[in-house]
Amino acid sequence: MCLPLVALIGGLVAYPFFYSIYLSMLNKRETAFIGLDNFRFLMTRDVFWQVVQTSFVFTGLAVFWKAVLGFTLALVIHTVPTGGQRIWRGLSLIPWVMPLALSSLGWWWIYEPTHSALNWLLVLIGISPKPWLSDPYWAKVAVILVNVWYGTPFFMITYLAGLKSIPAELFESSAIDGASGLQRLRHITLPMLKSIIAITMLFSTIVTLATFDIVRVLTRGGPRQSTHMFGTYAFELGIASGDVPLGAAVSLFMFPILAVSAFFILRGIRRSTV
């Protein structure tokens, strides 16, 4: 009964993975085996290092902000009366439910510099308008902001589930002992949620590093390749420019980070269930 599953994973995940390694060692026309030359070539290119840098900065900042904001939101929702929690939780998940490519299209319009809402709001509160998607710095801010908007609900929902799993007696007895809210957060909530916080962040590291939709729709990697990440750059080289082996090589650079994150997620889950 596992046969369809094994066939699916074997044929369309495991085989493509090894095939990808093989592909990455061919020349552009796929006629000759050139070993690690594609990887060597990439390492000599400034654009590639730009992609590496953007990918790490994007992933680091986005995961950090999603974790902080998601935790804050989970905490405040957990504090208000139970009856209202459902509606707030429900409304907060909308960004996560909308297809990301389409909501990115909405953000693309929000970032439009002259006719749209964001710069209008900035001017309203006395901040000068920003060249959102045409300046390398602000374009990076823009794509990270969309990722934070999209991913914070997921963090909120897992952290909220975690908060609900902490026995209420723990808080009651600490309240009797005179612990303040901040002390309870530091000595009860955070230690109890340690593994959920870590697993969620690792999981999000994988998903965030693999970002494609947001960058493709908002900037296509521009301006001047400044917002390309591994996925969009691999698409640009492998599909749009037709150098399949080089594109495969770019994608494979993601693999070590994915593998390390996956290892720690697996270990974290085993520990918290045993």
Add this chain to the structure above:
Amino acid sequence: MIRTKRARRALTLLVCYGVIAGFVVFFLFPPYWMAITSFKTNQEIESLEGIPLIIQHGATLRHYRDLFAKTDFLLYFMNSVLVTVPVVFFSMVISVLAAYALSRLGFAGAGVIGTGVFLVYLVPDSLLFIPLFKIIGALGLLNSKWSLVLVYPTLIVPFCTWLLIGYFASIPKELDEAALVDGAGHLQMLVLIFLPVAVPGLIAATIFAFTVSWSGFLYPLAFIFSSGEQVLTTGTVTSLIKGDVYHWGGLMAGALLASLPPVLLYVFLMDYYISGLTAGSTKG
């Protein structure tokens, strides 16, 4: 003492509601802005006067009418449906069978497959789209929406299997022993005992499958080039943008309508959706 305590609680709540309100505005602003834009006339969208956050000069349905009359939006919609229905069906069949086997049959290697399934769940689409592009090409499915029916289950089945194993594992073993004694086969047992108990899990898994299939963007962008085979996400993003002048009203109308099915599903089945989302963190 009691008064200060009550005052402090009121203050805490006030701060909490303030923070929640800030988040909700942040979360809902993009869909709101998309909706507002889609009902504005072109003149109002292009105007630099007044407050852009509200409709001041009368709402219009023109962008929606044009979407159906002048673009291929309905075709993309049909393509999305034609892809999503078989994807959900096959993904669920594969997941249910595998989850049953892994949770009950106890054969050698079940643990390895279980761990493998979890690892595959962590594989993102942007890692393998290039070899898949070659494989789809070799199978003669390039530029066909049916290529998506082949590849989408790889993004869906691992999570659904994993989710369903959790539900199946909670069914007491005595129940299937009794059924086996009564002469029921494995398939009968699965259909008569396991599936009814796991209905919430099946709903959560189905929602997940639908959402992944409906929202997919990278695979159709990589595998499909011609307009006639396009699904909603890629069709809206690539084909509705024409020329140098962006038709923001029409674009937002399309993006909003295309987003509606998963959002509606979520609104009606929110609790199942959330139980599926949190299965990872709470069930282990």
